[in-house]
Amino acid sequence: MSELTYVEELDTRPTGRWALLKEFWAYFSENRGAVIGLVFFVIIVIIAIFADAIAPHLPNQQYREAFLKPPFWQDGGSLTFPLGTDAVGRDMLSRLIHGARYSLFIGCVVVSGALGIGVILGLFAGFFRGKTDTMIMRLMDVILSFPSLLLALVLVAILGPSLINAMIAIAIIQQPHYVRLTRAAVMGEMSKDYVTAARVVGVRRVRLMFVTILPNCMAPLIVQAALSFSTAILDAAALGFLGMGAQPPTPEWGTMLADAREFILRAWWVVTLPGLAILLTVLAINLMGDGLRDALDPKLKRS
């Protein structure tokens, strides 16, 4: 009598945290754009952290003898103000450097706010289903029916124009995406054996939701977080540009652009540079986001 000798093929890939991280990096670093994005993003973070030390001048200091000085390579420019000055004689470079702080701060606050609320609502919707689910999802449908920037504008009109209120408004318009993603992921996990097993053992509901299920839903959320980080920066700059975000003299890039509008044909640098800063930052984050998606998406991963 021979016994059945079939042994299920085991997945022998290492599973420790380090090994996972290494595997992730292997996929991520394959994408050249993503690595460039990451490097650029790290540079911006460093600039933002050490802004006080790097910036040659104070961001709001006005030099009365130097209105609308061009950058140093143009006639009339000097190295005292490497990227020129704005209409009230403030150093562009220093304002741009300090602006990096605001943009990263906006991105961090908006993403944590939207992610926090969105994940909790999505967990409840996906876990309890039924009436809770319907109510939460209809509410999200309502928010998504409005063009995002329009709803943000109206919310700021209610709350009053300021940077904090702009961030609240943007977090509110962004969180439906997290709710939808979390809900879908939770519903996918709920039918799996490990969840049933945990239930049978008698794991408490809250623990089941947050400790057992949630960590397995993180991949799409991380990708979404990267994408909404860049959207948050863009939307906050747009609100600042419309006068509904950060208020002058804050060196926020969008607000700087709003101030510069009237000099558009006279001093190209006051208009071009803040926008370029926004574009490059957002582009770096989006490049990283694409790389993250490719590295984390299990559908694309070759086993």
Added chain:
Amino acid sequence: MFTFVLKKLGVVIPTFLGVTLVAFTFIRMLPGDPVLLMAGERGMSEERHAELMAEYGFDRPILVQYGSYLNDLFHGDFGTSIITRKPVFEEFMTLFPATVELSVCAILLAVLFGLPAGMIAAVKRGSIFDHTVMTGALTGYSMPIFWWGLLLIIFFSGILGWTPVSGRMSLMYFFEPVTGFMLIDSLLSGQEGAFRSALSHLILPSIVLGTIPLAVIARQTRSAMLEVLSEDYVRTARAKGLSPARVIGLHTLRNALIPVITVIGLQVGVLFAGAILTETIFSWPGIGKWMVDSISRRDYSSVQGGLLLIAMIVMIVNLMVDLFYGLINPRIRHTE
């Protein structure tokens, strides 16, 4: 198909009610008394205040207010502007064609360039063209469009002097609006140069507004094409010896277009959001600029009406896209 339509409507109707509730709550959420707020810094007498409170019905119980608000909506009454004293719906409809004209041109540009770019990028995957298109698309997708508009103005209006900076039409021409679309009206007017003027006013705003949809469409077309190109039936078609043009044009493109069309439909919301910025930069007299102006003028009843009307348009277009998607793709209709 009938049950599919019913199911979709079952979602849309409660959402619509929710949207009306948001628009209704908007004025009441503003800090302070809505009537005083509209008066601004000027303030007003006690009697006038009470009169206005009664006129707008703010003194009645909240549920009664909401009921009469809904009732007004069903009779086509979206409120009255406090500044111009004209019905909001009327103001909206006079400005709406300008936004539609701009949006249609923007989306046409986006499809005209995005679709072929995405297609060729997919077919020539990994080529220089592919890399260029994808880099360009990601840049477009990351673009702060209000800055992009300013750059184009600097270059084309400031340095080259080719295009006007703002508005829809040169002041040299005047004609009564027939359709509200400048391109058509200027042709109908028969005035020489009017059409050219309308076109030159339209070109920069269309490019600005079309940039993000263009990027999205190019990316979406590429990935949809790549997915379809790896399907078995495409391999079969190739194995049968069909010409590459036939395989790509007939077998691949038709199937790849389905998700792309949905994406195009879903750009309506994006276009409205973009119109707010584009119209502000180019002083384009459309809905987006009107909303921004209304907010800064504290004309909150116009904001309320406009918010609702825009949300309704977005919802209707999205519903049509959903239904169309169900119509051409039976798999969608029968699942869920």
